[in-house]
Amino acid sequence: MVYLGIAGLTRLALTLAMGPSEVPxxxxxxxxxxxxxxxxxxxxxxxxxxxxxEALRIRRExxxxxxxxxxxxxxxxxxxxxxxxxLAEWTFWAEFSSRFNFIAVDYLIxxxxxxxxxVESYPLxxxxxxxxxxxxxxxxFARGRIGRTDVLPxxxxxxxxxxxxxxxxxxxxxxxxxxxxxxxxxxxYANELAGNGLMTFAAALxxxxxxxxxxxxxxxxxxxxxxxxxxxxxxxxxxxxxxAGADEDEAFDARRLPFRKAPRNVVLITVESLSAGFLxxxxxxxxxxxxxxxxxxxxxxxxRIYATGTRTVRGLEALSLGTPPIPGQAIxxxxxxxxxxxxxxxxxxxxxxxxxxxxxxxxxxxxxxxxAGNDYQVIDxxxxxxxxxxxxxxxxxxxxxxxxxALVRLDRAHxxxxxxxxxxxxxxxxxxxxxxxxxxxxPSPGGRAGAVKYSDYAIGRFIEQARRRPWFADTLFVxxxxxxxxxxxxxxxxxxxxxxxxxxxxxxxxxxxxxxxxASQIDVPPTLxxxxxxxGDDHFFGIxxxxxxxxxxxxxxxxxxxxxxxxGDSLTVLGPRRRVEAYRIEAxxxxxxxxxxxxxxxxxxxxxxxxFRAFRRGELKLR
Numbered sequence: 001m002v003y004l005g006i007a008g009l010t011r012l013a014l015t016l017a018m019g020p021s022e023v024p025x026x027x028x029x030x031x032x033x034x035x036x037x038x039x040x041x042x043x044x045x046x047x048x049x050x051x052x053x054e055a056l057r058i059r060r061e062x063x064x065x066x067x068x069x070x071x072x073x074x075x076x077x078x079x080x081x082x083x084x085x086x087l088a089e090w091t092f093w094a095e096f097s098s099r100f101n102f103i104a105v106d107y108l109i110x111x112x113x114x115x116x117x118x119v120e121s122y123p124l125x126x127x128x129x130x131x132x133x134x135x136x137x138x139x140x141f142a143r144g145r146i147g148r149t150d151v152l153p154x155x156x157x158x159x160x161x162x163x164x165x166x167x168x169x170x171x172x173x174x175x176x177x178x179x180x181x182x183x184x185x186x187x188x189y190a191n192e193l194a195g196n197g198l199m200t201f202a203a204a205l206x207x208x209x210x211x212x213x214x215x216x217x218x219x220x221x222x223x224x225x226x227x228x229x230x231x232x233x234x235x236x237x238x239x240x241x242x243x244a245g246a247d248e249d250e251a252f253d254a255r256r257l258p259f260r261k262a263p264r265n266v267v268l269i270t271v272e273s274l275s276a277g278f279l280x281x282x283x284x285x286x287x288x289x290x291x292x293x294x295x296x297x298x299x300x301x302x303x304r305i306y307a308t309g310t311r312t313v314r315g316l317e318a319l320s321l322g323t324p325p326i327p328g329q330a331i332x333x334x335x336x337x338x339x340x341x342x343x344x345x346x347x348x349x350x351x352x353x354x355x356x357x358x359x360x361x362x363x364x365x366x367x368x369x370x371x372a373g374n375d376y377q378v379i380d381x382x383x384x385x386x387x388x389x390x391x392x393x394x395x396x397x398x399x400x401x402x403x404x405x406a407l408v409r410l411d412r413a414h415x416x417x418x419x420x421x422x423x424x425x426x427x428x429x430x431x432x433x434x435x436x437x438x439x440x441x442x443p444s445p446g447g448r449a450g451a452v453k454y455s456d457y458a459i460g461r462f463i464e465q466a467r468r469r470p471w472f473a474d475t476l477f478v479x480x481x482x483x484x485x486x487x488x489x490x491x492x493x494x495x496x497x498x499x500x501x502x503x504x505x506x507x508x509x510x511x512x513x514x515x516x517x518x519a520s521q522i523d524v525p526p527t528l529x530x531x532x533x534x535x536g537d538d539h540f541f542g543i544x545x546x547x548x549x550x551x552x553x554x555x556x557x558x559x560x561x562x563x564x565x566x567x568g569d570s571l572t573v574l575g576p577r578r579r580v581e582a583y584r585i586e587a588x589x590x591x592x593x594x595x596x597x598x599x600x601x602x603x604x605x606x607x608x609x610x611x612f613r614a615f616r617r618g619e620l621k622l623r
Contacts, residue, residue, distance in 0.1 A: 002138060003046065003082055007039040007196060008032070010086040014093055015193050027190040034184060038196035041177035044169035055163035071146055072139060080135035087127060089197045091118075095431070097488030099192050100201035101560070116394025120432035121445075179203045180577070186593055188492045210327035210561065212612035215576040217605050221613075224606035231603065232551045236538045237619070242346060252533030257546050258300065259509050262533045264474035267410070267466075268423040268524075270315060271455060272430050274481035276303075276499040278452045288453045291460025292503070295479065297512060299505035302545065304518045306498040306555040306566065307483040312425070313365045314558070315482030318521035320344060320374070320423070321620065322540030324611045325558040327576075331615060333366050338373030341622045343525035345374050346536035347421050349622075353413040355379060355422040357406045360396030367425070376423075379409065391436040396427030398435050399458035407465060414471040421528075425482070429455045448485060463505075476531065477505040480524065493564040493573055496589040498557040518553035518566065519545055541611055556607070565604035572600045574608060 015023060015031060023031070092100060118124060139146075182195045212218075219227075228234070252262040276282045279289045281296040282303070308318040313330035317323065320342040321331060331337050339345070344354040354376045362368030362380035372378045381389070381397050384405045391398040406424055413420040428435055434445045435454040442450035459479065466472050480502045487497035502524070504510060522542035529537040530544035537544055543551065557564040563574040571583045571591065580601050583591040614620050 002079055002142070003043055004036075004039055006079075006082045006086050007042075008036070010089055010197075011035045011193055013090065017093075018189055018193070023187060023189050023193065027185050027187055030184050031190055031194045034181060034194040035196065038177060038182075038194070038199050041173035042196050042198050044173040048166045048170050051162040051166035051169075055160070055166065072143060075142065075146055076135050076139040079138050080131055083131045083135055084128075085197065087131065091122070092197075095486075097189065097192070097486065099195040100197045101204050104201055105204045117431055120394055120434065186491070188489060188494075191492075210576065212327055212609060215578070216327065216563070216574050216608070217578045217580055217601070218609055219602060219605050221610075223602070224610050227602055227606040228610060231554075231606075232543055232548075233541055233607075234538070235541065235614075240538075242349065242536050242539075242622075252531070257531060258511060258513065259506070259531055260511075261509060263476035263506055263509055263531060264419045265410075265414075265471055266421045266476050266478065266528055266532070267406075268319065268421070268478045268480070268528075269459065269462075270319060270423060270425045270480060270482050271459070272312065272426045272428065272482060273485040274429060274452070274455070274500060275484040275486070275497075276305075276481075276501045277496075278485070279501055282501070286449065288449055289456040291456045291463070292479065292501070294460075295463065295477075295505050296501070296503050298507055299477075299503050300510055300513045300515060302502040302504075302515045302517070302519060304516055304553075304555075305480070305500055305502040306495070306518075306520055306557055307481060307500045308498075308521050308556050309558050309560075310483050310487040310497075311365075312482045313367070315480075315521060316367065316370070316423075316425070318542075319480065319482075319524050320371075322522045322525035322542040323615070323620065324522060324541055324556045324607050325563065326608070326612045326615060327558075327563060328560060331620075332370045334615075336615075336618070337370055339622055340374055340620045341536070341539050342374045342376075343528055343536075344371070344376050344421055344423070345622055346529065346539070347532075347534070348375050350534055350536075351419065353377070353416075353418045353420040355406075355409055355413075355420065356425070357402065357409065357422060358396070358425040359399060359402035359427040360425075377409075379405070391434075393432055393434045395430050395432070399426045399428040399455055400436070400439075400461055402426060403458060403462035403465070407462075407469070410466075410471065411469065414469070426455060426458075428458065429485070473508040475506065476509065476528075477503075478524065478528070479503040479505065480521070487559070491583065491591045492562050493557050493559065493571065494589075495557065495564075495566060495571060495585050495591065498555075515545070517545070517548065518555055519548070520555040522556065523548075541607065554603075563604070563608050565600065565607065567600055567603070570594075570597060570600055572596065572604045574604055 011032065015028065089100065092104060177199065179199060182191045184194065185191060278284055280287065280293040281301060308314050308325045311330065313332040314325055317330045317332050321340060323331065348354045356371035356376040356378050358367060358380045360381055362378060368378045368380060384397065385408065388405055389397045389401045402424065406422060410420060410422060429451040432445055433447050433451040435451065437444060439457050440450065440453045442453055444450060463477065481500035484497050484500060487494065489497050520542060522540065523545050526537035526540045526542050526544045527546065530546055552567060554565065554567040557566060561576055565572045569585045571585055573581045575581065580596050582594050582596040584594045585591055
C-alpha cells in the first residue's frame with residue numbers, strides 16, 4: 001500500500017504541476033486508471049522476491065527477537081528508496097517532461113557528471129534528510145501492522161501458495177501491462193503521466209537498440225532508392241564522392257553561392273541547448289543574446305533549421321555525418337562507428353587539420369572515442385593548458401576558457417600553414433547553470449536565462465579575439481545548437497521543441513542575409529564542403545543549403561523511438577510496430593492529427609530505412 005500511495009501521489013503531483021491548460025481534466029480519469037494498472041504491475045514484480053522468501057522461510061517455534069527490528073529497518077529502507085525515486089521522477093520531469101526513459105538509463109553510466117550535477121544543482125543533504133525522516137514517520141505509523149506479519153511461516157503444501165504467486169504475479173504483469181498502453185490519447189503529457197517510472201525505465205533498458213527493419217514501416221529497397229533520387233539524394237560511396245579531386249560541379253561556384261570567395265577554414269560552434277526561442281532574432285524580448293543577434297544581423301541567418309534529436313549525441317551525429325537519426329542510440333554511441341565518412345574525415349584526406357574540442361570530459365556519451373575513431377584530433381578539458389581555466393563545474397569548463405584553448409590550437413594550425421576545421425562543443429548552457437562572476441548582469445547560478453546570456457557573452461568574446469587573428473578573414477564561423485533546451489510538448493514530437501538557430505558568419509567573405517527555407521542539421525556537412533569547393537558532399541543524405549532550389553524543403557526530428565519527417569505543414573511520424581501517424585502543423589506551432597499522406601509516408605520511410613541499412617552494412621565508412 002505504501003508503494004501504491006507514493007506512486008499515486010507522484011502522478012497526482014506531476015499532473016497538478018502541469019495544470020489543466022496542458023493536460024485537460026477530461027483526460028485525468030484515463031491517467032489515473034491506467035496509471036494504477038501500471039503501478040500494480042510494478043508492485044507485482046516488487047512483491048515476487050518477498051513472496052519467494054516467505055515460501056522458503058525456515059519454520060521456528062519461537063521468533064528470534066532481532067527479526068522484528070530487521071523487518072522495521074527493511075520497511076524503512078524500502079520506503080526511503082521509493083520516496084527517493086519519487087523525488088528523482090519529479091526532477092527528471094522538470095527537465096524532460098517525461099517519465100524515466102533512455103536518458104535516465106544513459107545517466108546511470110556517467111555517474112560522476114550526473115551525481116556532481118545533482119549536488120551542484122540541489123540541496124541534496126536537506127533532501128535526503130527529509131526523505132529519511134518521512135520514511136521514518138511512515139514506518140512508525142505502520143509498525144503495528146509490520147509486527148503482525150512476523151508469524152510462523154506456512155508449512156507443507158501451503159508453502160506452494162506464496163511460491164506460486166511469486167511466479168504468477170510477474171508473469172501476469174508481463175502479459176497484461178503493455179507499455180504502449182500509455183498511448184491512450186493525443187496528449188503526450190497525459191500519456192507520460194499515465195506511466196510508471198520504474199516500468200518505463202525497464203522498458204528503456206530493453207528498447208535502447210531498435211532494429212528498424214523489425215519494428216518500423218519498410219519499402220522495397222529499389223523503391224526507396226528511386227524515391228531518394230527523386231528528392232535529390234543520389235548517394236555515392238564515400239570514395240566515389242571524393243574521387244580524384246574536385247570536378248567542375250564540385251568547385252567553388254561564385255554564381256551559385258553567396259560567398260565572395262571560398263573560405264579556407266571552418267570553425268563550427270555547437271552550442272549546448274540553444275533553442276531558437278532564446279534569441280532576439282527570433283522574437284525574444286529579454287535581451288539574452290545581444291552578441292548572437294549582432295552576428296545574425298551581420299551574417300547569414302537560417303530561420304527554419306531543426307535539430308534531429310533531443311540529445312547532444314544526436315546533434316553531433318547529424319553535424320558530422322549528415323545522416324537522418326536512426327532509432328535507438330545515436331551512431332556516436334554505437335559500436336562500429338569508426339572510420340565513417342564524416343565531414344572531418346573527408347576534409348582530413350584533403351589536407352585539413354581536424355579538431356573536436358569539448359569543454360567537458362569527452363568520455364561522456366562516447367564523444368572522444370567517436371571523433372578519435374574518425375581521425376579528429378580530440379581535445380577535452382583534461383587537455384587544456386594548465387592554469388588556463390578560471391572556472392569550471394562538474395559538467396565542464398566555462399565556455400570562455402574552452403574558446404581560449406581552442407584559439408591556441410587554431411593559431412598553431414595557421415602557423416603551420418594548414419587549413420583547419422574545428423568543431424567546438426560548449427557546456428555552459430546546462431544545469432547547474434553556473435559561470436564566472438562579473439561577466440553578465442545575472443548572478444551565477446542564473447538558471448537557464450543566465451546560462452544562455454553567459455553562453456552568448458562567451459561567443460561574443462571569442463569572435464572579438466578571433467577577429468585579431470590573421471586567419472580570421474579567411475574563416476567561416478558556423479554557429480548552431482546541438483538541440484533545444486526542451487523538446488517537451490503535448491505531442492510526442494512537438495516541432496517547436498526542435499527549432500534551433502543556424503548562423504553563417506564570415507564578414508570578409510559572406511554578405512549579410514536571411515534565409516527562411518526549411519532545413520535540417522544533416523544539411524550542414526554537405527553545405528560546408530559545398531562552400532569550400534571540395535568534393536565529398538554527394539556522400540551525405542543531407543543536401544547543401546545552396547543546392548536545394550529544385551527540391552521541396554524537409555527536416556528530420558526524432559526522439560529515440562519516433563522518427564519525424566517534416567515537409568511543408570505536414571509532420572509524418574514513424575513509430576514502432578510499423579505505426580505511421582500524421583499531423584498538420586498550425587501557424588502557432590500546434591499539431592492536429594490528420595490522415596497519412598502516402599507520398600510523405602514513403603519519403604519518410606525511404607530516408608530512415610536507407611540510413612539505418614547504410615550504417616548496418618558499413619556503407620557510411622570510408623574504405
